[in-house]
Amino acid sequence: MSEGFATAEYRRRTAEAQARMDAAGLGALLLTTEPEVRYFTGFLTRFWESPSRPWFLVLPAAGAPVAVIPEIGAALMGRTWIRDIRTWPAPVPEDEGVSLLADTLREVGGPVGVPAGAETHLRMPLDDFARLKAESGLEFTGDAGIVAALRAVKSPAEVDRIARACAIAGRAFGRVNEIAAPDVPLSRVFRDFQALLLAEGADAVPYLAGGAGPEGYADVISPAGDAALAAGDVLMLDTGAVHAGYFCDFDRNFAIGRATDAQRRAQARLVAATEAGLAAARPGARACDLWRAMAEVMGVVPGRLGHGLGMQLTEGLSLTPRDRTVLRPGMVLTLEPLVETGNGRLMVHEEVLVITEGAARPLSPLAGPDLPVI
């Protein structure tokens, strides 16, 4: 499944962006990254993995967006609601779409807003950006946070895709007993778990992390080594699997062979912290309020305890003491408590929820306080 949403959804997003552009005094938005372009068009391809070609979307102050893209993407962009598609025969490093984009922006008019705040980047060479500014003669500035603000609140259709991604991962987690056992190398568990995610319906598995050890794991970003699982280890798998362009992001812990008391206590505490976060996750609460609700259960808490997600594995708000983002219905976020288990080791746990008018609705199938033994 890879089709976009109804055209009405893209028109609504465009109109909302344009209302904010008007308030911010922007004549155009220039978008260059995969989620930004897809948000307004539905253009979905794994071809962004290749860095050779830049892709541009110009959102004018009125009317539909204009795609300025390599000709290899014209057919696929033509299947979206975008009708004004301008192409060049990329790759042409000496003019990688720059003059075509400069012409388009001059036609649309400035000032040109480019996403420039937290978590953003410009996906085009800096030399080309400098040339674009010079050739267009327009004023360039930030996007006033417009794209991030719109993306923070998910539509029902978006929530549905995230829920499906979570359901896929939930089924795969339910089958970890098929692939994990004493003497199986962690690297093989990682490969086999990705295969389970695909078998259960994931389109792709852009992210998988995890760890294993008797007292937890040393960190949560290392790739899998070839060391084998042993009885008494706790195994954690954390995935960002993708369904129709939307991520899930949650993890599960498993005791291998037998669970120690310390592991059981950690699991129960992690689940209690998650429940506290879930109870606090109501419209009007702030990100820092959720952090505090979870921290009160956990005690010492380094790092953030959750984050938004959607078209990206992590996006938007962070559950930290400093993030005062006010929760609104449609926001999707993870709760990600952590306990230190001693000797520099830790255990983590993560679930996904969506904010509604009332109580938050879990999108991942909530884990119970009992550590499963496999």
Next chain:
Amino acid sequence: MSEGFATAEYRRRTAEAQARMDAAGLGALLLTTEPEVRYFTGFLTRFWESPSRPWFLVLPAAGAPVAVIPEIGAALMGRTWIRDIRTWPAPVPEDEGVSLLADTLREVGGPVGVPAGAETHLRMPLDDFARLKAESGLEFTGDAGIVAALRAVKSPAEVDRIARACAIAGRAFGRVNEIAAPDVPLSRVFRDFQALLLAEGADAVPYLAGGAGPEGYADVISPAGDAALAAGDVLMLDTGAVHAGYFCDFDRNFAIGRATDAQRRAQARLVAATEAGLAAARPGARACDLWRAMAEVMGVVPGRLGHGLGMQLTEGLSLTPRDRTVLRPGMVLTLEPLVETGNGRLMVHEEVLVITEGAARPLSPLAGPDLPVI
């Protein structure tokens, strides 16, 4: 397998960069993207999938690189040869490493070279980059193409990893008969083929494209739809699977049930073009010479006919009429001919090779001129 190379290799890369920095009058390089940071450190994690945190590597004019990174990455970076690791408790949007990086750059001294040419981007918010420039008070400029030039020529250890990735994909292609047949939806073939790649040893499958139809496929970047394969279709699968941080990138065509004469002719022509490219792929030849050798076999040829690869799915040279890059031993590239089969349809073929002192050495198991029927 996810360990880095021998420290001697990173020291050699650093020394070569520093010799070129000296010639270009640069006091430091500032690197922000995954392959750039990994090239000089061996730092390998899928955590880059999260856009929340920037990662910085500073290469001084002399001595070892300095990592300026989120504290969540300190343990993993500590397992590389890098000893000067400076961290901040990211995410902290109000100062996302900017002041720490500015201090580090001031200590090292400028001018600061930032990759800014073809295929590059800056993986940090533009607002933060502006602040960094102001806070450091240093001169910022391009990197004079230093990083791209170094990365273009692969070491034997790098070639070995690409060869292993290619061997993994070759074994998976040999099993496509297990997953593709009439009435199987293309989306399921895509999922199952990724699982085959993992079963054969891929660490991850960041890229998969393909298509199917009786006269070829409409384009090569669209995601898979749910339409089923039918007897008489030609199926193409093109993968970028990753082993130990290095990509393969090649494809295979399969006739479903039976092959038409037109499909057989197209396959034979594609393989003949590949052979012409392989024969021309010697040190001293230019990228455009390989393009010409293949184009002479193919006739009409839109688009590029191959590209470099390594830590990225595509990187470096392009086989186009305009690219005059001179081939040198250690360069790894793909040959990717294309034939138009009528009605806007096409067939493509792709292989991977490494340039040696003599004849090029194929890294993918070369396909034959006979279209396999499954």
